[in-house]
Amino acid sequence: MKKFTVSTLALFFFSLSPVLFAQQANQKLPSDPEVVTGTLKNGLRYYIRHNEKPNKRVEFRLVVNAGSILEDDDQQGLAHFCEHMAFNGSKHFNKNQLVDFLEESGMRFGADLNASTSFDETIYQFQIPTDRQGLVDSAFLILEDWAHNLLFDPKEIDKERGVIHEEWRMGLGAQDRMQKKYFPLLFRGSRYAERLPIGKMDIVMHCKYETLKRFYHDWYRPDLMAVIVVGDIDPAAAKKQILKHFKKIKNPKPERERKVYGLSDNNKPIIAIATDKEATNNQVAVFWKHTKSHLITENDYRRSLMLSLVSGMLNNRFYEISQKPDAPFMYAGCGYGGFLVRTKDAWQCVAIPKTNKIQEAFSTLIKENMRAKKYGFTPGELEREKAEIISNYDNMLKEKNKTNSSAYAEEYIRNYLEQEAFPGIENEYALVKKLLPGITLEELNSAIDTLITRKNVEVLVTGPDKKDNIVPDSISLLIAYKTALVAPVTAYVDKKITKNLITEPLPGSRVVSTQKNDTFGFTEVKLSNGVTVILKPTTFKNDEILMDSYNYGGSSLAPDDKAFMARMTPTVITQSGVGPLNAADLNKFLSGKQVSVSPKIGELTEGISGNSTRKDFETMLKLTYLYFTQPRKDEEAFRAFRSKLSSQVRFLRSNPQMVFIDTLYKLSASNNPRYFQIPSAKQINDLNLDDILAFYKDRFADAEGFHFFFVGNFKVDTILPLLQKYLGSLPAINRKDAWRDVSPEFPKGITKTTVHKGSEPKSLVALLMEDEFDWSAKNKVIFNMTMNILNIRLREIMRENESKVYGVGIQKSTSKYPKPEYNILINWGCSPDNVEGLIKTVFQEMDHLRNNPPTTVNLEKARETMIRELQTNNEQNNYWLGKLKGSFLNQDKLLTLEELETIIQSIIPADIQGAARRFFTPDHYLQVVLLPEK
Secondary structure: OOOOOOOOOOHHHHHOOHHHHHHHHOOEOOOOOOEEEEEOOOOOEEEEEEOOOOOOEEEEEEEEOOOHHHOOHHHOOHHHHHHHHOOOOEOOOOOOHHHHHHHHOOOOEOOOEEEEEOOOOEEEEEEEEOOOHHHHHHHHHHHHHHHHOEOOOHHHHHHHHHHHHHHHHHOOOHHHHHHHHHHHHHOOOOHHHHOOOOOOHHHHHHOOHHHHHHHHHHHOOHHHEEEEEEEOOOHHHHHHHHHHHHOOOOOOOOOOOOOOOOOOOOOOOEEEEEEEOOOOOOEEEEEEEEEOOOOOEHHHHHHHHHHHHHHHHHHHHHHHHHOOOOOOEEEEEEEEEEEOEEEEEEEEEEEEEOOOOHHHHHHHHHHHHHHHHHHOOOHHHHHHHHHHHHHHHHHHHHOHHHOOHHHHHHHHHHHHHHOOOOOOHHHHHHHHHHHHHHOOHHHHHHHHHHHOOOOOEEEEEEEEOOOOOOOOOHHHHHHHHHHHHHOOOOOOOOOOOOOOOOOOOOOOOOEEEEEEEOOOOEEEEEEOOOOEEEEEEOOOOOOOEEEEEEEEOHHHHOOHHHHHHHHHHHHHHHHOOEOOEOHHHHHHHOOOOOEEEEEEEOOOEEEEEEEEOOOOHHHHHHHHHHHHHOEOOOHHHHHHHHHHHHHHHOOHHHOHHHHHHHHHHHHHOOOOOOOOOOOOHHHHHOOOHHHHHHHHHHHOOOOOOOEEEEEEOOOHHHHHHHHHHHHHHOOOOOOOOOOOOOOOOOOOOEEEEEEEOOOOOOEEEEEEEEEEOOOOHHHHHHHHHHHHHHHHHHHHHHHHHOOOOOOEEEEEEEEOOOOOEEEEEEEEEEOHHHHHHHHHHHHHHHHHHHHOOOOHHHHHHHHHHHHHHHHHHOOOHHHHHHHHHHHHHHOOOOOOHHHHHHHHHHOOHHHHHHHHHHHOOOOOEEEEEEEOOO
16 A cells, blocks of 8 residues: 555545444455455465566565564574575575576576565565466475575574675665664664664674574564565465465464564653764754554545645645755655654654754754644645645556556565555545545644654754764754744745646647558657657556657767766756746646656767656656757756755765775776766856856757657557647757767776775775677677676675675676777675785686686576566566667667577577677776775
């Protein structure tokens, strides 16, 4: 169930007697009839749903209602340790056999197979193809093994200690240090303050085997478990499998009580302040704690709607404030939800203050709540927020059978752990239509009064520990809080906005030519103003239309000293609104509409992207037309943008990882002035609105040569007249745009540098290789498969065998323009003591692939993964939007799924070995290492 806001009874409902209303409103909400649920005699709960998005895939979840909060004093960190051991040997899957099995079926470790441990629960998840019954049978066996058949081999336990220690290491830094300061204050007297899931490393590294197994024995039991199966599977068959695998599992005797730990109330505000020299931005939050509420009855649902309405309207006000140059914060928002502990919810308001504006931002949060409490909301605000809710539910209902299985799985997890009802979208939609029309401003205005309480208030402030960043002390914050509660405020003024985006008549264009491609199901239309439109109708979603476009030029046409200005141009234009509306007014105008449009400028191209429903398709085209013809010059919005940007980047160089990334980026471009990650204060101050507007107008002055792509659920004949009207009215001056090659030169030979930054025993390593690429579909397949095989091997060696990293990543890319080249980035985090040894390991493995063909197993893993991903992507609008755009932009021949699968199947070990020799260049690479400060 998705939580939105507001409601009261439908108007007709008031005619019924109050007694009847109370009886019906307090009845439990129905459960979605399409979900098969039940509870076994041993207490295990199960949820099963047939769903075909994605096709021939099933999502599996094992939810354990136990986490770090249940650890004994000598077990701190062992709930998380148990989760790790689930991948290190069980009754039916020996060490690495589980990961091997799933990878051989085309699934990725991390993306399709993962687990997480939090304070109160542990969740295991994976996706499996259903085209082979053996895979499905094995999936249920995996769940059963996780539930009660883990081996806890002492050798594997000792190896996994190192992996967990590296995971802990990667979490070290400013946020971790500040959290250790404020957690004991915010959650004082609570078990949550001393049971962080990562635990204590002394216990993790030295605990006895029996201590670890004791946690598994006590808490991994059927009466604390739920099994969730959602996907392209017969529910009756799935239920049989669940009965087969789980009804025999017994609960331990004696059975330990599963306590629910809470948090004490506080009469006076609790204020926690934490600063750190490596922190990069300020944060302030205020929490008004409330007793935990559950979504069980119609009354609960109505209350949830009301809370969503209140938060939506307040968030719109915060957004409006943030668009002003003198706003004390960059971003702010509020909402109602869980407060970490299971017994508490909270009305939460959070802001990211600008430098030296923490106290002012905090006061603004309080004052805006008090403004709403004193004067309430306006009819216009309520109307817009209602429209937004109805629009969201309309969309969810339309996409019911196109909703991803993972989304349904998350809903059933919430039902099991939080008792949140899952009535199904038809019932939810009926509830919203019934309740929403009767909502009154008076009800909502009084709702704020119940949220802002005198007791149970907590305040959190974090920020950089810098001389030029003023962080108020607790006394100042307490005074500011009390002052803001009684400060005089005036009523919010809801400015009326235009109802028409475009008032002038548009000339439009005629269709010059139409060409259909039956193989790939798209139509290419050329308009008389030189715009080309590619249209691909699909049924992947029931009511989604995606748009993208390009023309040549981009930021490459800006001189070097204006490159940063060119990069910032789309953001400034977007934050200025468009046509007759500034950004805040445009936000109001779009309430109740499912539409988004954004201009963009890349290095070689510029364009407009967007998405909409069929109903709002014309609005998407209107906004596209306006972004071409009527970008706004908004001095106030520009000053607000520059003020935000200055605060965002001011302390970035205090963060070791940001300095590391900036160094890598600059060196990879041979210190080309166009390429950097962290702009200087001078670069920001030198930004000029007239320059930005002139550059933007120039890039969108001529629509001739633009290619627009539309993919989604539409009929070509229906939308073509609208395309002629709006895209056909875009200006054309026959300019023949082209990009210029400003790409930097990758440094020659071997370049090594070390960044000394940070106080923690933590290192980061990046190895970057870049060179020419022989552009072809087959070579791209070979390149990607080679990188996948290397990734598998590095994970097996560096994590599984040596236990010296938590993870290792490989980012790879190929590009055709401005010149065909490939890029490989291998990165990981580790102990400073292990940097050199792990670098040697990576090059040894590269060398091994250069001199030896890959194993048949690893080749099949890479092959199967690529095919599975293509099969899933082939049924997604986003994939086809990118595929069509890439084909036209790169002038590539489109290939069918079958043709791509044929290429993948044709790859032999010698192809991978040859690719390793071409792409792994031991005499040409960039190495950047982050080490702690000396």
